[in-house]
Amino acid sequence: xxxxxxxxTFLPLFFQPMSGDNYTPAYQLFDKEGKTVNFEDISAKxxxxxxxxxxxxxxxxxxHWLQLRTTKKLFEAHGENLMLAxxxxxxxxxxxxxxxxxxxxxxxxLESEAKLWxxxxxxxxxxxxxxxxxxxxxxxxxxxxRYASLVSRxxxxxxxxxxxxxxxxxxxxxxxxxxxxxxxxxMLDMMGTHGGNAQAENFAKAQAxxxxxxxxxxxxxxxxxxxxxxxxxxxxxNNFEGIMWYLQQAKPKLKIVTIxxxxxxxxxxxxxxxxxxxxxxxxIPSDMTKTY
Numbered sequence: 001x002x003x004x005x006x007x008x009t010f011l012p013l014f015f016q017p018m019s020g021d022n023y024t025p026a027y028q029l030f031d032k033e034g035k036t037v038n039f040e041d042i043s044a045k046x047x048x049x050x051x052x053x054x055x056x057x058x059x060x061x062x063x064h065w066l067q068l069r070t071t072k073k074l075f076e077a078h079g080e081n082l083m084l085a086x087x088x089x090x091x092x093x094x095x096x097x098x099x100x101x102x103x104x105x106x107x108x109x110l111e112s113e114a115k116l117w118x119x120x121x122x123x124x125x126x127x128x129x130x131x132x133x134x135x136x137x138x139x140x141x142x143x144x145x146r147y148a149s150l151v152s153r154x155x156x157x158x159x160x161x162x163x164x165x166x167x168x169x170x171x172x173x174x175x176x177x178x179x180x181x182x183x184x185x186x187m188l189d190m191m192g193t194h195g196g197n198a199q200a201e202n203f204a205k206a207q208a209x210x211x212x213x214x215x216x217x218x219x220x221x222x223x224x225x226x227x228x229x230x231x232x233x234x235x236x237x238n239n240f241e242g243i244m245w246y247l248q249q250a251k252p253k254l255k256i257v258t259i260x261x262x263x264x265x266x267x268x269x270x271x272x273x274x275x276x277x278x279x280x281x282x283x284i285p286s287d288m289t290k291t292y
Contacts, residue, residue, distance in 0.1 A: 025267055026288070027062045030281045034270040039069065042280050046070065047077035049257040050227060051218060053243055055234030055278060057261045059290040064123040066282060067231055070259075071130055078227050084131050085218055087210075087232040088117050088124055089140025091169040097140055101132045115145070119292045127231070141217035141230065143170050143210050151206040155198070159209070171212035176249065177205050183241040184208060211236055215246035234260045238277050263288065 029037045046052050054070060056063040074082050089097060093114040100110040107125075110116070117124065131138040147170055150158040159173055167173065179185060184204040191200040214236065218228050236242040237258050244256055260278035263286040264271055274281055 024285070027066070027282055027284045028267040030270040030283060032276050032279055032281070034275055037280065039066075043070070043073040045279075046229075046257055047074060047227075048255065050255045051222075051247065051257075052227075052229045053237040053256065053258045054229060054231050055237045055258065055260040056231060057263065057284070058117075058123075058233060059119065059292055060261060060263075060284060060288060061123075061291050062284045062288060063261045063282065064126075064291065068126050068130065071127060071229060074227065074229055075130075075134060075136070080135060081226050083137040083139065083222060083226050083228045084127060085139035085141045085214075085221070085228055085230045086124065086127070087142045087214060087230075087236065088120075089138075090115055090142045090144045091140055091213065091217060092144045094140050097128075097138060100128070101138060103132075122291050124231075137221065137226075139217055139221045141214040141232075143213040148206045148210055151209050152202050155202045156205050156209065169213075170209065171216040171246075175209060175212045177208040178245075179204055181241050181245065182239055183235070207242075211242040212246045214243045215250065218243075218247065219250055234262070234278075240278070 029039060029042060031037050052070070052074070054067055056067065071082075071084065096105070096110055096114045099105045100107065111120070128138055130136070147159060147162070147166070156173070156175065156177070159167070159170065162170075177184070179188065179201060184207065187204045187207060188197075188200050191197070191203065214230070214232065218230055222228055230243070232243060237244050238260050240258060244258060247254055247256060257280070258278040259280045259282065260274075261282045261284065262271075262274050262277070264274070264283050265286050267283045267285055270281060270283060274283070
């Protein structure tokens with residue numbers, strides 16, 4: 001009997017998280033100043049926001065798992081007042097997406113007819129199906145890729161010749177583009193130009209029309225008192241620019257919280273170049289496996 005009691009006394013020790021060199025964390029959360037925070041704490045802060053921009057690394061499983069956990073937490077806070085939106089779905093796929101969410105079509109039709117990403121099943125289907133199960137709006141926010149490609153070739157002027165039905169799928173024209181913003185300027189720098197190169201500038205403007213369209217999609221579809229969780233590549237909202245800049249241009253009083261995702265060799269501290277990247281930064285080991 002004593003041995004039986006001792007077994008259950010020490011049993012919990014075998015299930016404690018390993019510490020020291022034997023324990024490898026899958027991620028660590030930081031605030032923009034580099035202070036460590038935990039998921040429960042930031043969940044409460046996210047619930048206070050009108051819009052949360054969750055910046056991901058597209059092929060990182062930790063990002064996608066935390067997106068699903070965040071969705072569940074915000075649903076606990078807001079219920080059916082929560083709206084989901086994503087860069088990974090284009091505005092011209094909204095009808096198909098709506099039909100799937102309403103149970104009008106089968107998933108195989110969504111997969112065959114919408115322009116889904118290669119990692120849809122592993123990374124985004126759980127989010128879409130959560131929305132379907134709980135009757136949440138899920139908005140495809142991104143510009144159709146053919147129009148972004150048009151801007152890359154012809155500049156924003158190329159969009160002016162589109163018919164009125166096509167223009168409903170993009171941000172209202174003309175859009176303001178500030179190529180001096182660090183995010184766009186860095187794109188020009190990476191292409192070896194500091195301005196004056198039309199091809200390079202068109203490439204940056206194609207990024208801007210994506211950001212503007214995603215911001216517009218959020219605002220057009222948000223009902224009064226609704227909250228939005230938007231999923232996008234981290235570069236679309238890093239440094240409080242991109243989508244956030246366009247949201248603030250339209251509605252300066254919105255309370256927006258941003259999340260970014262980065263990879264580092266060590267997750268023990270936030271590297272200096274990742275400080276101030278977002279309100280919260282997810283640091284993931286650089287050798288984390290990829291989803292595709």
